[in-house]
Amino acid sequence: MYKVLVTGNMVTFALLxxxxxxxxxxxxxxxxxxxxxxxxxxxxxVFFHGEGVYHALPPxxxxxxxxxxxxxxxxxxxxxxxxxxxxSAAAERRGVWSGESGRAVAEGFRVGGLGQxxxxxxxxxxxxxxx
Amino acid sequence: xxxxxxxxxxxxxxHTDAVLREHLDLTLTLAAFEQAVELLFLDxxxxxxxxxxxxLPEGPPSPAQLLAALPFYGLEQPPLVERExxxxxxxxxxxxxxxxxxxxxEVAALxxxxxxxxxx
Numbered sequence: 001m002y003k004v005l006v007t008g009n010m011v012t013f014a015l016l017x018x019x020x021x022x023x024x025x026x027x028x029x030x031x032x033x034x035x036x037x038x039x040x041x042x043x044x045x046v047f048f049h050g051e052g053v054y055h056a057l058p059p060x061x062x063x064x065x066x067x068x069x070x071x072x073x074x075x076x077x078x079x080x081x082x083x084x085x086x087x088s089a090a091a092e093r094r095g096v097w098s099g100e101s102g103r104a105v106a107e108g109f110r111v112g113g114l115g116q117x118x119x120x121x122x123x124x125x126x127x128x129x130x131x
Numbered sequence: 132x133x134x135x136x137x138x139x140x141x142x143x144x145x146h147t148d149a150v151l152r153e154h155l156d157l158t159l160t161l162a163a164f165e166q167a168v169e170l171l172f173l174d175x176x177x178x179x180x181x182x183x184x185x186x187l188p189e190g191p192p193s194p195a196q197l198l199a200a201l202p203f204y205g206l207e208q209p210p211l212v213e214r215e216x217x218x219x220x221x222x223x224x225x226x227x228x229x230x231x232x233x234x235x236x237e238v239a240a241l242x243x244x245x246x247x248x249x250x251x
Contacts, residue, residue: 016249018154050153090153114160121161122135127247131143 012042014124016117017052018131021069026052029130030069030076037080045120046073048086048109052130053096056086056105074108083120085112136167138245141176148194151179154251155197162204170201170210171241172230177216180227198228213238 013036019025033043048055059068077084088111091097097105105111121127139158145151161168172180179194192200198210212230217223233241242248 018251049157050150087153089156093149114157115164117157118161118164118166121137121247122166127249129249129251131250 011040012044012124012126014044014117014120014127015046016127016129016131017046017048017055018050018129020051020054023051025130026055026069029128030072032128032130033082034072034076037076037082043080043082044124045083045085045116046077047112047117047120048084049090049114049117050087050131051094053086053091053094056084056091056096056109056111058104058106070106070109074106077108084109085116086110087117088113134166135246136169136244137161137247137249138169138171138241140248140250141170141172141179142174142250144175145179145194151194152191152197155194157249157251159197159200159204162201162206165205168206169208169241169245170206171213171238172210173213173216173238175216175220177212177220177222180210180212180230181222182226182228195228211241 015029015033017026017029029046033046036043055070055073057070059070073084076082086097086105086109088097088099091105091111092099097103097111139154139161141154158168158170182195201210208231210230211233212227213235214223214232215235217232
């Protein structure tokens with residue numbers, strides 16, 4: 001379990017995830033967010049860019065014993081009001097989302113633009129990237 | 132929205148131009164929103180500064196072309212590259228894309244001065 005240590009009054013975070021869901025960085029990002037929320041900090045937005053957009057692939061049907069990071073993010077987003085945004089260009093490039101066909105992304109995620117990442121950087125008191 | 136000083140640190144080898152291009156897109160978006168942005172290439176990230184390997188005329192802009200476009204986004208300063216990273220990789224004598232060479236001892240101050248450090 002991560003212990004989130006911050007000094008001063010820094011209570012809001014924005015996270016950038018560039019790594020695919022199976023990577024160590026992606027898991028570290030989730031554990032960080034969960035620990036931060038658990039300790040009363042606010043994660044205002046998680047922006048999925050690059051390979052990170054694979055987080056928004058709808059999880060495969062239940063059956064396996066492993067709960068996907070996608071589902072866990074969606075649960076955290078619902079419980080702690082975290083905005084999960086993926087970059088439209090990166091998602092389209094990887095076939096995760098298509099504006100034309102209307103292919104849906106996983107529940108809890110939404111498609112946005114890099115401007116929303118900039119906005120999150122300016123609103124949050126701390127910004128972390130997981131690459 | 133207030134302005135912040137961003138330092139975008141490129142530390143990974145650009146195994147594919149597509150990934151590097153996405154990171155540069157992110158950097159240029161920050162600049163387009165009139166944020167103060169500096170680019171720093173270190174470790175294997177310095178390979179990104181090797182002049183154009185292959186750019187297809189009909190393809191998307193190459194990373195070299197994107198780097199050349201930085202001034203149009205208000206980034207007047209050339210990107211920074213760490214001298215020791217170049218030396219360690221035998222690239223110190225190579226012809227590189229325009230960049231300002233800095234020493235490793237200067238990196239800590241850069242990291243400390245930035246409001247937001249994005250490791251890419």
